[in-house]
Structures are given as C-alpha cells and as structure tokens.
Amino acid sequence: MTDLTPSARHFQEVLDGIGLGHRVVEHSDSTRTSEDAAAAIGCTVAQIAKSLIFRGKESGRPVLVIASGVNRVDEKAVGRLIGEKIERADPGFVREKTGYAIGGVPPIGHAEPPLVLIDADLAVLETIWAAAGTPNAVFRLTPAELVSMTGGRVETVRKG
Template structure:
C-alpha cells in the first residue's frame, strides 16, 4: 500500500533517524487520541499527541508530546522552555511543521521545534504517534521518542504535580 505524501515524509524521517517504525494508515480517523486508540486497539494513555505552541517572546515552535489521557498545563511547559506560550493557529502549525492539525507527528518538521515530552509517557512500553495525516500513526517506545526529538521530559499534566 502506498502512503499519502505527508505520511511518506514521516516514514522517511523515521528511516533517516534509524528507527524501524512502520507508518500505518487506517480507514477511520485517528485525529483525536480517542479515535486513534479505538482504531489501534490500545489505551488512550498510549497515544502520544503532538501539540504545537508558539513561544511568546521568540516566536519559535514548541512541540508538546503528551499522553492522550492528559490535558496539558501550559504554565508547566512554559517553565520548562523558559518562556510563555501562545496558542498556535492552523497556519503557524502548517508553516512550522509541514503538517495540518490532527496529523502532526513528533518528527520531520519544517522548522525544528523545542520539544517537551509528558513524563507519563515514559511509564509505558509502547506508544503511538501521529504520522502526518489524520488517519496515519506509528508505534515507538518512549525512549525512542526522547531520542528522536531530543525533548525535555517533565510533568506537564494539568492538575498533576508541579
């Protein structure tokens, strides 16, 4: 099966990084953590959702990779990256990542982001991340995610520990 162009770009980025992950496309949406977990047959917590913010001072993209079961506390992320965050609109997300909201992967971005990883993902054996389209995903380990992204790991869950 031939991957859609955006999913193929993610597969190429994974291969270039030396990760033997396989992008899988589903007939149904994997846009939300709940939809992805249902399509894959895994727990919502195993979905590594990619959220893009804009650094309020620098304007740089900030990628937050969070467990699908968690809501992100923006103030905790801001403390980790050293600047306040702003919401990123769809045009900023596409310009910085090369992907549309709902399919943003943690790798292969147009502009390398500052990355923060939800520490709760590191408690899992396998996680699933978006792969460039609203119905494409790939599996990896939390260790691979940290290595691929060079992300800062921290407690970023809303209502969790500081």
C-alpha cells in the same frame, strides 16, 4: 509504502532515515483525536502520544509538547519549564513550522525544529503511538525512542 498518502509517505521517509524500522500505518478511520486513534489502533488512550504545537509568546518559536492522550497540558507549567509564556498556535503557524496539518503532526521531521517537551506520563509505558503525517496515520515506538529521536526533555506537563 506505495499505498500511503503523500504526507504519510513523506513521513515514512523521515522514519527510514533514522533506520530503526518504524512503520507508518494509515487507517481508513480518523486518528485525529486521542480517542479516535486508540479505537483504531486497539490501545489505551494513555498510549497515544499527541503532538501539540504552541508558540513562544515573545520569541515566536515553535514549542512541541508531546503529551499522553489522557492528559491536558498545563500551559503555565510549560511556560515555566521553557522560560517563556506560550500560546496556542493557529493552523497556519502549525503548518508553516511543522509542514503538517493539526491532527497529523508527528514528533519529528518538522520544517523548523521546535523546542520539545515530553510528558513524563508517557515514560512509564511500554509502547506508545504517535501521529505520522496525516490525521489517519500513526506509528508505534517506545518512550525511550521518542526521547532519542526528538532530543526532548521529559517533564511533568499535565494539568492537575
């Protein structure tokens, strides 16, 4: 763990608190995009669980949508699911609400707990990979573990 950058090490401590044995893996190449992450890991783009932060338009509350790397999020559908329109969050909002920079936002351990929706397309996969605190760090988990650790609702959130 000593070879991890401070942000990845902090997230490893979050994972250690859960106690399921998940390990943060930091790559020399960027895993910021789903395609980059899949190439670095050696998995399919669909197995990348990308964490996207939105802002509730009226409440200002952070909304985390964890989507399969191959899917685009249907923002109108997400708004209907949560009962409030959403808007894209700027980098400052993401950093303030999560404690992490865009490209490295993990599914848990946020400064302010968000409302969480999980892409139903992830649920059919055996294993998935999610960001782990930096644009170069990821960790492996199952869809069931993702639901359990986030308390998120599994919904259809993809466009099309």
